[in-house]
Amino acid sequence: MPDSALSLLCDVFGHAAFRGEQEAIVQHIAAGSDALVLMPTGGGKSLCYQLPALLRKGTAIVVSPLIALMQDQVDALRQLGVRATFLNSTQSAQEAADVEQALRAGDIDLLYVAPERLLTPRFLALLDQSRIALFAIDEAHCVSQWGHDFRPEYRQLTVLHERWPDVPRIALTATADAPTQREIAERLQLEDARHFVSSFDRPNIRYAVEAKDGGLRQLMEVIDRHRGASGIVYCMSRRKVETTAEALRAHGVDALPYHAGLDAETRAGHQRRFLRDDGVVMVATIAFGMGIDKPDVRFVAHTDLPKSMEGYYQETGRAGRDGEPSEAWLGFGMGDAALLQRMIENSDAPDERKRVERRKLDALLGYCESTACRRQSLLAYFGEQYPHPCGNCDNCLSPTATIDGTEIARKALSCVYRTGQRFGAGHVIDVLRGSDNARVHQFGHHALSTYGIGRDLDARQWRSVFRQLMAAGLLESDLDGYGGLRLGASSGPVLRGETTLTLRMGAPRKASRRERGNRNAMSVTHEQLAGDAQQRFDALRAWRGDTARSQNVPAYVIFHDATLREIALHAPADIHALAGINGVGAAKLERYGDALLEVLSARC
Ligand code: ADP
Ligand code: ZN
Numbered sequence: 001m002p003d004s005a006l007s008l009l010c011d012v013f014g015h016a017a018f019r020g021e022q023e024a025i026v027q028h029i030a031a032g033s034d035a036l037v038l039m040p041t042g043g044g045k046s047l048c049y050q051l052p053a054l055l056r057k058g059t060a061i062v063v064s065p066l067i068a069l070m071q072d073q074v075d076a077l078r079q080l081g082v083r084a085t086f087l088n089s090t091q092s093a094q095e096a097a098d099v100e101q102a103l104r105a106g107d108i109d110l111l112y113v114a115p116e117r118l119l120t121p122r123f124l125a126l127l128d129q130s131r132i133a134l135f136a137i138d139e140a141h142c143v144s145q146w147g148h149d150f151r152p153e154y155r156q157l158t159v160l161h162e163r164w165p166d167v168p169r170i171a172l173t174a175t176a177d178a179p180t181q182r183e184i185a186e187r188l189q190l191e192d193a194r195h196f197v198s199s200f201d202r203p204n205i206r207y208a209v210e211a212k213d214g215g216l217r218q219l220m221e222v223i224d225r226h227r228g229a230s231g232i233v234y235c236m237s238r239r240k241v242e243t244t245a246e247a248l249r250a251h252g253v254d255a256l257p258y259h260a261g262l263d264a265e266t267r268a269g270h271q272r273r274f275l276r277d278d279g280v281v282m283v284a285t286i287a288f289g290m291g292i293d294k295p296d297v298r299f300v301a302h303t304d305l306p307k308s309m310e311g312y313y314q315e316t317g318r319a320g321r322d323g324e325p326s327e328a329w330l331g332f333g334m335g336d337a338a339l340l341q342r343m344i345e346n347s348d349a350p351d352e353r354k355r356v357e358r359r360k361l362d363a364l365l366g367y368c369e370s371t372a373c374r375r376q377s378l379l380a381y382f383g384e385q386y387p388h389p390c391g392n393c394d395n396c397l398s399p400t401a402t403i404d405g406t407e408i409a410r411k412a413l414s415c416v417y418r419t420g421q422r423f424g425a426g427h428v429i430d431v432l433r434g435s436d437n438a439r440v441h442q443f444g445h446h447a448l449s450t451y452g453i454g455r456d457l458d459a460r461q462w463r464s465v466f467r468q469l470m471a472a473g474l475l476e477s478d479l480d481g482y483g484g485l486r487l488g489a490s491s492g493p494v495l496r497g498e499t500t501l502t503l504r505m506g507a508p509r510k511a512s513r514r515e516r517g518n519r520n521a522m523s524v525t526h527e528q529l530a531g532d533a534q535q536r537f538d539a540l541r542a543w544r545g546d547t548a549r550s551q552n553v554p555a556y557v558i559f560h561d562a563t564l565r566e567i568a569l570h571a572p573a574d575i576h577a578l579a580g581i582n583g584v585g586a587a588k589l590e591r592y593g594d595a596l597l598e599v600l601s602a603r604c
Contacts, residue, residue: 012080012081013047020198021037033194034169036185038197042323045172052170059133067114073293083108124163133167136171140172144187200382205317206327208374220253222329225327232288234285235283248281276554276555300318312364313382341358371402372395374390402502412454412462412475414449427439429462474494475491537568559584562582566581578593
């Protein structure tokens with residue numbers, strides 16, 4: 001092997017050390033073996049095939065499901081001086097012919113190709129005339145019918161193994177759940193491959209769940225914590241996407257809407273601005289995000305409940321790919337839960353499917369209501385045990401007070417029972433609080449033994465209690481889908497006084513003003529740069545913006561924020577010192593070294 005993996009890592013990619021399992025994976029593939037790599041978003045998967053591509057003779061063929069992504073990946077590699085290119089339907093016949101020629105001549109290190117192109121007889125024949133270093137199958141979960149990214153062509157990728165049994169294959173995915181993992185191994189004939197399974201923890205993401213008050217204030221607070229940075233705001237409906245984007249724009253935020261109802265051109269334009277410019281906030285339905293590789297998304301805010309824990313993990317995972325401090329915020333309202341419940345019950349899905357969906361929703365509600373460490377709860381859902389409370393989530397940073405809620409729960413459950421297990425939380429709370437309204441009288445509920453036994457809590461506190469009872473499975477939403485509540489299977493022991501129940505009051509709380517102050521103080525996501533360094537950082541970012549625009553590539557392809565921050569902090573005086581900065585490899589040093597030093601000297 002002419003170059004060792006580590007020296008390539010430093011010289012070409014500008015990184016000082018491997019992360020996690022990267023080195024083992026690189027050695028494994030470079031030695032010609034197969035691998036299945038499960039690593040969370042931002043874990044550094046690309047390097048696991050990009051480095052072996054440089055270590056092995058021939059061209060690495062990278063199967064990638066999204067044409068839009070290929071361009072950015074190829075741009076980024078070219079910035080590093082790597083001979084990368086792609087073949088897809090956006091190219092002219094001449095461009096494609098040139099790529100084919102270069103492939104045959106052995107002039108390409110990495111070739112990105114969409115699966116449908118790869119599988120054409122013409123392309124397979126072309127591969128026969130070329131030297132192949134390895135096959136990388138990116139986003140390998142596309143082979144699974146159960147995920148939402150299913151791509152039928154992925155099923156045919158076994159042809160690679162059959163036709164070129166000696167060429168190593170590496171399949172990669174950030175999908176965490178076990179059934180999908182098994183399916184990938186099976187469908188891609190990778191049962192005998194070595195499986196590299198990393199922790200799915202994303203330590204740099206701070207998780208927070210807040211009871212939402214319906215207004216814009218909470219969202220604006222999230223955005224203000226990351227002013228000038230990119231973020232994603234998820235909303236459940238197209239309409240809400242539109243109104244939220246508009247409201248944010250009125251508050252001076254560079255917000256753009258994205259949903260499937262916009263025409264393709266508008267969508268592409270908005271996505272492009274999000275990827276290329278600094279500081280765009282994308283307000284979107286979940287139609288947005290698959291394959292968004294932007295490394296410097298600083299926050300993901302859910303203004304409505306996501307569909308499931310899987311969805312939540314995947315969507316929040318789009319924050320902080322670059323490993324820098326980031327935030328995942330979720331605004332939680334019981335109305336959302338009821339809506340999702342109705343959607344499940346009213347769908348035409350078979351009963352078995354509905355049961356699965358219900359379980360998933362329960363898990364999500366449980367997560368929202370939990371007073372335990374969010375990271376521990378989240379990872380536990382995916383079967384991973386996180387050893388201790390993380391210290392980087394809302395529950396760790398400002399623990400919620402809990403009380404013995406057994407008596408309160410019994411009152412609520414009895415009242416649901418006495419009113420006939422068909423009313424929603426609002427009415428039951430009216431009865432508990434001894435409200436005098438017409439509906440209570442109409443049903444004769446003022447005569448019940450539970451009438452007025454809950455005056456000690458206000459309606460808001462009761463709502464929280466009901467959310468928690470639902471999350472704990474003590475109450476369930478009625479099957480007719482109108483939000484009527486009935487006793488859950490596990491309510492018996494509580495009603496009979498056989499077990500105790502811990503509740504938090506008014507939770508998940510809206511942060512108090514003082515706490516918000518604290519949280520904002522805590523959420524200074526980076527060590528503040530000192531005055532001078534901050535000025536240098538701003539100047540470097542401005543330079544990066546100009547440079548990126550003139551080359552028509554995303555800003556992060558030139559340098560990541562983390563790299564610019566390090567440069568701003570250390571203010572290297574010469575090329576030699578600049579070379580020691582993380583993220584400055586040989587090609588970028590040669591290309592941008594002088595310009596960077598010039599920006600710095602203009603600031604000194
Ligand atoms: P994934 O595909 O797993 O989401 P990427 O391959 O895009 O992750 O890598 C995420 C980020 O981490 C990229 O910005 C990449 O430059 C950076 N990175 C990867 N490996 C290393 C490393 N060994 N040292 C420092 N940064 C790294
Ligand atoms: Zn925690």
